[in-house]
Amino acid sequence: MKKYLLPSIKLTIVLVVLLGGIYPLLLAGIAKMAPGEGDGVTVTHNGKVVGYEQIGQKFTEDKYFWSRPSAVDYNAAGSGGSNKAPGNEDYLKIVQERIDTFLAHNPEVKKSEIPAELVTASASGLDPHLSPAAAYIQVARVAKARSISPEKIKQLVSDNTQPPVLGMLGTPTVNVLKLNVALDELK
Template sequence: MKKYLLPSIKLTALLVLLLGGLYPLFLAGVAKLAPGKGDGIKVTHNGRVVGYENIAQKFSDDKYFQPRPSTVDYNAAGSGGSNKAAGNPDYLKTVQERIDSFMVHNPDVKKSDIPAELVTASASGLDPHLTPAAAYVQVPRVAKLRNIPADKLKQLIDANTKGPLMGLFGLSTVNVLKLNIALDDLK
């Protein structure tokens, strides 16, 4: 037993030092080299911070483009998905409630035209991006409430659309916070 006990204690102490101390310090140092210096990329408007680039914001007013639903109510203190399977009755009920709510707020849109991302939450519950299609489907509502031509809103979406990473990886995306800031800046 002594033959195995001392090496086990030594190995445990070494791993605690490496993985519990040095590795986190190394990652914190690497994060300081990233944009935002490890604290997130702040989005400012008129000289004040209005949010973070990679964390979704809640927009409850219909005159704004809506982000994906959030299972954590857009609280960045803790992220999380529903962890329910696609066939789970509770999950299906939640999705149906989101579809019904979307239809109430967007009566000009057919149910079959609603992108899935507008009625399903992301894995973190904090995804700030939509595909351009999910932004375009909201144009009739925003155009009507703000009295702005739909074509102008589509141009605004196009101007705020980012292509795939290096032109290859992922989808084109629209950051909802930045889109809504640009929307407020329209005169």
């Protein structure tokens, strides 16, 4: 037993120092070199921080583009999905309520045209991005609410569309918070 006890204690001490001290410090040092210095990239408007670039937020006013629904009400402290099966009655009722709400605020849109991401929550509940199609389908409502031409709003969506990484990894996305800040900055 002594033969195994001393090496086990030594290994435990080495691993505690490495994994409990050196490794976290190394990761914290690397994070300080990243955008936002490891604290997340903030988005500001009129000199005030209005949110984080990679955390979704709730927008419900017609004058803003709406984000993807969140099963955790955009609570970054407790991200997660609904964990309900696609055929679950409660889940289907929630999705139908979201469809009805969207159609009530966007009467020119047909049910079949609504992108699924506008009525279903993401796995984390914090997705800050929409597809360009999900943003463009909201243009008429936003333009009407702001009394701005739809063409100007479409151009704003286009200007805020991020291409796939390296032009081929992923799909084009629109950061909803940045788009809404750009809307507020329109003259």
